Amino acid sequence: MSQTNSAKRPLAVLQKSTKKKVLVRLKNEVEYKGKMDNVDSYMNLIMTDAEEIHSGKTIAHYGRVIVRGNNVLFIKLENEL
Numbered sequence: 001m002s003q004t005n006s007a008k009r010p011l012a013v014l015q016k017s018t019k020k021k022v023l024v025r026l027k028n029e030v031e032y033k034g035k036m037d038n039v040d041s042y043m044n045l046i047m048t049d050a051e052e053i054h055s056g057k058t059i060a061h062y063g064r065v066i067v068r069g070n071n072v073l074f075i076k077l078e079n080e081l
Contacts, residue, residue, distance in 0.1 A: 014039045014075065021078040022047070026071045030054060034065065036075075043069030 034050030050065040
């Protein structure tokens with residue numbers, strides 16, 4: 001039942017999951033993996049210790065990444081990785 005409730009409010013689930021590791025896939029198929037420091041009502045994300053991943057391979061490491069919410073295809077939380 002908790003999955004049904006969380007599916008109705010994805011933003012609330014994300015806000016409760018700050019400081020956890022996430023995998024973010026963008027519409028252009030680029031992925032970022034790192035710790036989600038903050039998320040706002042537009043699902044803009046601030047991530048730290050982030051890796052940029054193309055085709056399953058890490059190509060870059062960043063201290064901080066800001067991802068604009070309208071570019072996000074999906075966000076996968078740490079406990080699902």
